[in-house]
Amino acid sequence: MKTTRVLSVLLLVALSLPTLAQQSRSFHVAQIAPYDKAVPGQIMQLLVEDIDGGASPLMLPAEDFKLTVSQDGVSQDAKIRTVNAILRSNPYTRSDANVDRPAEARGNQMHAYQIVNFVVPAGLHTGAAELTLTYRGERGNPITLTIVEKPLRPVVGSVAVMTINAGLIPPPGTRMQGNDFGWRLERGQTARLSINPLADPDDPNSAVVVRFKQGDTYYDAQTRVTNEPLRVENRNRGVGFFPARDILEVDVPAALTMGPADVEIHLRANGQDGDAVTLKATIADSARSAEAPALNASRLLMVAPTRIGAGQSMMLSVDYRRTLDPDPSKTVIVIEQGSARYIVPVERSSLKFGPKVADAPVLFFVRTTKQIIGKAQVRIFNQLRGEQTGMSEPVAIEILEDPLPPDLIDLNESTQEELAPLREMSRLQASQGRTFPKYDMHSKFATIRARGVDYNPNFVRITIEQEGHRFTLGPGDFSSYSGELLIVRLPKEIKSGPATLMIQNRAVDAFSAEVSKRFVVCCVY
Known part of the structure; x- marks a missing residue:
């Protein structure tokens, strides 16, 4: 039988607890994962959508959920172990259910979901059981779990x-x-x-x-x-x-x-x-x-993007932290072209804030220079192990003379749901006597959906134009950046009405071409 597999991803996103109570059954239990057949004693998952209004994923406390399992008229509560937020591409969604269009037309869009991890309770017999999830007193749609005699084959994940x-x-x-x-x-x-x-x-x-x-x-x-x-x-x-x-x-x-x-x-x-x-x-x-140097050397599982302008940033994901021992902080990135080679210092990494276990993946951010232009290769280099045992296999990249602009997909004034994570982070900081400058309730915000925006706000220029006046945002105005979603604070001079947002990437000594989109500012929160 063919082995079932998934690609494991550790996604670094800004998460928060919700603040808004649900007014109706606004969430939908889409499916049971990894399949809808189970045995008592297994930890299964409910994939839940729209629990946060479709905004960025929120981290919700398990105590706010209750799961009831019913079979033959007898109901019992299932133990909920954890609740996690995820982004998932093209799963079943309620909005897609009645839309007759090919998958390629929908694209590889990411959707926010909650994964409710629960234990299948003892005492169930083979056959159908009905699951009903409740969140803060509001009931979701029921969904059927089939109890079977023995466990199915597990779904196994790749290297993260x-x-x-x-x-x-x-x-x-x-x-x-x-x-x-x-x-x-x-x-x-x-x-x-x-x-x-x-x-x-x-x-x-x-x-x-x-x-x-x-x-x-x-x-x-x-x-x-x-x-x-x-x-x-x-x-x-x-x-x-x-x-x-x-x-x-x-x-x-x-x-x-x-x-x-x-x-x-x-x-x-x-x-x-x-x-x-x-x-x-x-x-x-x-x-x-x-x-066995090749067997124990680092591996690059992701380099993105692989086509960039000189001075723009790349993300590199290494498979295991242990391959960077004895001192991961000494890791450098090598860019080479033929016999030419130069070392790029690490601008930022997950070594400080990411998992510390030996088999955890590591994320590096680096910035190219103009020393090499054209087709090239990038490697991870553990200097303390030397080239024979500390150099990864190369990954092909292309460095252009001029910086590439972002791909501006959509733009709108931020909604209440989109601002919910920022509001809650502000509340949590205030409860500990700290300020949270990324959000204040008296400001207006814009939500930008774009690809190819530099992760470092110091290398991005955003300008807002309204009624002949132009305002350039500073790094402190970048409130939230997760995936293709960027939330920025608008200048206080921006009024209700139409405005134009322009965005550029910055490189070594130049800016990319400017891309722009019009939007309407209508509300003050």
């Missing part, structure tokens, strides 16, 4: 890619071949694997079972589902939100040898074992990297 824009990740399949998902697991260390569904860690009859095979020898791995609680982190320039989540930890047997291995994974729930999926993996050993 870290990004601030899910639209830039490589399409599924570009990094995965057959049942090889790109896993490189360090023997004798703990790995975090993306498996769905998971098993309730409080149920002794449920587990995720993992074993390795090399040659004719099998090695059983210890596994556990752990929970990371919600965490709010205050920073100098704002606040970071880290949602609660369940994680599968696997202790990779130390007896494995470096090289290929098969990994068998199956689910156990309600005392029943399901069928296994078998994947290819590579066993690594950083302490012996000189014996």
Whole structure:
């Protein structure tokens, strides 16, 4: 049977708790994931849309939700473990349900959803059960879950890619071949694997079972589902939100040898074992990297964009933090063309604010120069390991003489829903005696949907024109930037009525061409 797989993404977005109560059944439970069949003791997911009015994803407390499971007239509550916000491309949505148009016409649009992770309660028998989700006292539409005898094969994720824009990740399949998902697991260390569904860690009859095979020898791995609680982190320039989540930890047997291995994974729930999926993996050993340099070197899973002007920024996602040891802060980026090569310093990275575990992905931001123009290559270089064991394989890029302009898709005055994350971040900061300059209730804001905008506001110029007057925004006016959604504060001189917004990227010593769009300012919040 063909293995089911997903592309794992760590998306860095600004998240917040909601403030507006729901006035009616405004949310919709779209589907049960990863499939609509389960066994008691499994952790399943509800994909919920429109719970925040379709705005940026919000981080909602699990305590605000209640899930009722009914079968044969008997109802019981299911334990909700976590609630997570995600962006997902082209899933089933209510708005698409009655629209007869091909997928390619809809494009690769990203939608905000809530994932409600719940435990299928004990006492259910095989057959249909009805799930009803309630959020802050308001009921959603019922949805049917089929209870089966034994667990289905799990859905397995690839190596995680870290990004601030899910639209830039490589399409599924570009990094995965057959049942090889790109896993490189360090023997004798703990790995975090993306498996769905998971098993309730409080149920002794449920587990995720993992074993390795090399040659004719099998090695059983210890596994556990752990929970990371919600965490709010205050920073100098704002606040970071880290949602609660369940994680599968696997202790990779130390007896494995470096090289290929098969990994068998199956689910156990309600005392029943399901069928296994078998994947290819590579066993690594950083302490012996000189014996197998390519096997232990860093890998670039994403470079975006691959066509830029000199002086514009790129994002690079590295597969595992451990490949940058012993000192990840010494990592540099190399751009080369033939025999010419220069080192680009890292402008910003996730090393300070991202996950610290050894198998976490790492995101780097770098800025090109005019030293090389034309077709080129980019690599990650761990200087402390030397070129033989510390240099990644190259990724092709193209550097142009002139900067490329953004692709301005849409523009509107920000709605209440779009401003909800900013309002809540402001409230949380105020509760701790801190100010949040990114938002104030007396200002007007504009929501810009655009591709190719530099992540650093110091390298973006936005100008607003109204009635012959021009106003240039400063970096402090950039309130929120997530994916293709940018929210900026409008100058106080802007009045109600039509206006024109112009946006440019800045490069080494020039600005890109100006792109513009008209919009109407109508309200003051």
